[in-house]
Amino acid sequence: MTGVEQVFGQTRQRLMPAGSWDWHVPTPFSQGWKVGSLVFVGGQLSADEHGNVVGADDIEVQTRNVFEAITRVLEEGGATWRDVVKLNTYYVCNETGDAVQEFWEKMTRIRLEYLPMPGPVGTAVRVAGLMYDGFLIEAEAIAVVGSGEAVQLS
Structure with missing residues (x-):
């Protein structure tokens, strides 16, 4: 499905930015969805348009590519990093000590280049592996379009 539709009174739009990677087998998955003022960004990997790993064994390169992919989906949904309220990060690190x-x-140094202050709530989970060997990080986000500056209540 592409385009915009109405579901239960909410405008719903599939987000598939040009240049985003796609699965090598047919799937119904989307890069993101905009539902009303919410933008849901699906798990983004450091992959080229064909799903091949970009930046193998380099967490900095992969983190930047993942966050650039999230940026593209956010922009297609009319959002920015300032609108992100939830960020989940999954990373593969087989190191010790x-x-x-x-x-x-x-990884965090690159992530902080994208996150405004104050940042979203976040979860980071260390995992044994991702979709294919070579991927070191996957991240997903939820944004509220037009949420703008955070207001601190006392």
């Missing part, structure tokens, strides 16, 4: 901290810091 200090190497885990170094991996985490590299």
Whole structure:
């Protein structure tokens, strides 16, 4: 399905930005959906248009590619990183000891380039693996279009 439709009184639009990767087998999955003022960004990987890994073994390159992919979906839905209220990150790190901290810091340094202050709520989950070997990070987001600046209530 493409285009815009009405579902239970809410405008619903499938988000499939040009240049986004696609699955090598036919699936009904979407890169994102805009439902009313909400934008749901599906899990984004560091992949080229054909689903091949970009930046194998490089968490910084992969993190940047994932966050750029999220940016494209957000923009297609009329949102920005300032509108993101929830961010889930799944990452593969088979290191131990200090190497885990170094991996985490590299990933987080790139993520912080995209996240405004104050940032969204977030979850980061260390996993044994992702869709295919070579992928080190996958992230998904939820945004509220036009949410703008956060207001701190006392």
